[in-house]
Amino acid sequence: MRRAPSALVSIGGFGAAVAMLSVATTASIVVLAPPPPTLRMSAAEAIGALSRPGAAFEREMVELPSQGTRVPNLEELIAAELRLDPRSVRVTWLENIQPLVGLDPKGGKQAANDRENPLGGRTLVFRSRKNGLFEMLDPNVRSAEYRRSAVQMTRPAFVLSVRRNSGNWISVQPTRPFLTGWQRNMLVSLAVTLLLLVPLAWVFARRMTRPFRVLAGALGDQDDVVPEAGPRELREAAAAIGAMRDRLSREATERARMLTAIAHDLRTPMTGLRLRVESSPEPQRARMIADLDRMQSMIGEVLTFAREAATPIETIDVRPTLVTVLADMHGQGESLRLLSGDEANVSVSPPGFRRAIENLLQNAVDYAGGGTIAIERDGAEVCISVADTGPGIAVVDRARLLRPFERGESSRNRQTGGVGLGLSIVSDFANRHKGSFTLAEAPGGGTLAILTLPAARL
Template sequence: MNQFFPRSLFGQTLLVLLAGLIVSHAAGSWIYTADREQAVRAVGGFATAQRIANLTRLVEDMPREARQRIVAALSDQSFRVSLAAQPTAVQAVNDDVPAARAIRDFLVDQLSLGPARQPRVSASAAEGPPFGPGRMMGHGPMMRGFGAFAGFRDLQVSIPLADGSWLSFATALPAGGPAFSAQFLLSMGIMALIIVAVSVWAVRRVTAPLASLATAAERLGQDVNAPPLPETGTTETRQAARAFNDMQMRLRRLIENRTRLLAAISHDLRTPLTLLRLRAETVENAQERDKMLGTITEMDSLIGATLQFAREESASEPRRPTDLASLLQSAVDEMSDAGLPVRMESAEPVVYECQPAALKRAVRNLLDNAVKYGKAGTARIRRASRAIEICVDDEGPGIPPSELARVLEPFYRVEESRSRETGGVGLGLAIAQSIVQAHGGVLTLSNRETGGLRAMITLPLSGKPQSTAG
């Protein structure tokens, strides 16, 4: 059932609104048609009673020898009239049908009949009046007093005349037409289309700012220097946009302050390191001097890598369409020219809007990591159905599964010692991941079945961030 239920706020709001409108529309239509049928029956019943009273006065005013001709002329297939010495087989009053009592009382009043000349009225009840006789939903001034005449289907009336004869009537209200006529259905359809169109417009207008806010949040996750969100719409929407822009400004200031702080620390630390280097060079013991200079060099590299990591996170390189296959080949060629064992499999051009310098830095870090810890690196790129995949495979021993997620953390390395033989301080993969995430992508590490480690960059073609995975 849930698979047919819309997942978006727009879809759910529109569904709830339309469901309520449909239910209220259907209930209103049913009430209208039921009330209309009752009103038609009430008017028909009153008209029938009035006609019987008028015809009775007409026949009674005629000479006795002309009455039969008048009665024959008045009778037809739907309204039968007869004049006889005895009444037809009609009950005195059918108390089960309120319309019978109402018609009898009406005739007594209209014809001024005394107690000795009471009419006989028999009526069969109409089928299932929705609101009961005289209980119509719409009781306007024109319908006041008509409701009691609505509750019969077949009617028989016998009225005693002054000369002792009986004038009898037999009729029936015609069956009601279809509950929903073609015009009614057409008008309801037009109204439904108008309501649906207005509902879609209204719901879209209300939910559109939320979609803009979600897009701005995704854009902020990729670029902290993205343009601010327009503060338009309803009061609540403007407040949300203003709070979002304030948050973005605070994040930008936080990153800028951290970068300046790291730069200041780097500068302040390098000054005493330079003094230590000068003093270490004066040490006469060559073995001790080399150890001290090596330690100082490692500390200087650590400071430089830390500052570079902070700068990479706060970089705001403009994006432009770039052939990623050429970019990857360029990084491989540069490292190959330097004598490093890297290569790239042939690939078709893949154009993607990115920060080319930053993305090249991420690829170079992955290739450098493959050479240092996996003997050699092989790069490949392909366009999948919804993403671009860049893979870098090495020929090393791989990484324990429990360490795959942790090696992406800053300053973390699988080997316990940060030896100068392999180099690095554990920031290469962290920088690469930061760059990939800024493009809305994901960097994942996995051990290949044939041996070695695979680092895969997945960049979404839609430009939306992917869910991170270890």
């Protein structure tokens, strides 16, 4: 039989696939995306920003001019435009621009020593002629037309610094965008990768956790067979849980059988003991008979509990069952009032449910003379509450009264209380059916007993 793959293999394979997909998506976007455009500006814009800085330029007062690769020809051009000494103007490239190789007038190759034009040589300026053609202006002839055209020509971004009479410098430079084109490309690639990975991760997580949900549902529904599916570790855990549940079920059945046998066997000697007590003189006879009655009541409670624990689960309608219990209380149910409310169904042991309800109602009659019963459906839970106006139960005694053979009256008078198993039976019934049972203070005083059970799935 082929072994199921380990969860480590599945998770590791998914992680590797996610990493490969992420790298492939990012690389594809980086390769296919166009390169980010170079930030460009003109000398005219820089000159205008000296007096009227806008959103596209930053202006600040500095002690020293900008440091970087200087552009002498552009410094002369701007100085002439501003009618300043060229030594009072400093122009540096905003980014490091490497000189390229250009053509000299003789047709040979030369290095571009003039850094004003990153394409090599001096700035080339063309003007439009009336016949629709263009002519090149001679850069060696410093005419007003050449200067005006060169000032308006755009070029890579630079920093312009002009010295003032006070000795400090005014520096202007284009505002750097919050995100460059390259950074935007990277963010887009990450967003696309995330959009691709989220559905895959969701599908993988659903597939990985499905066996866990099936296992949890099987345990919650108490099915006979625990499904063994999914990764190898989960299958081993499911097999261990199934074996443990079978062992606990056998132990519970054996314990109930032993309790039933012990309680049944005790009845025979108690019957003989009662016959001997009948011939005893008073007042010892009355006391001994009362003790025997208490013992027989305890044995009856144990037998009832053992039988109810072995009863199969059924889906019952809560409200009709409460109406039947009230009708069977031999007139005592008249002091109890069932309020109108939600209709609900629960999956429980019918004898156990009836026994729990009888104990709750009998307590309200014995200790408070009656009360009100309410049924509420809250999502996946059904709450059955019994409120009375009796003396109530102290907070310190509420947990104690849920234990077997505990009673609120220290005298243990059977006129009002039995043997102290009523509330403990209700609490045990709630726990066996994945519910809860609590005691609280009623809004108008007295005791509020709340039995909460899971709603049946019809």
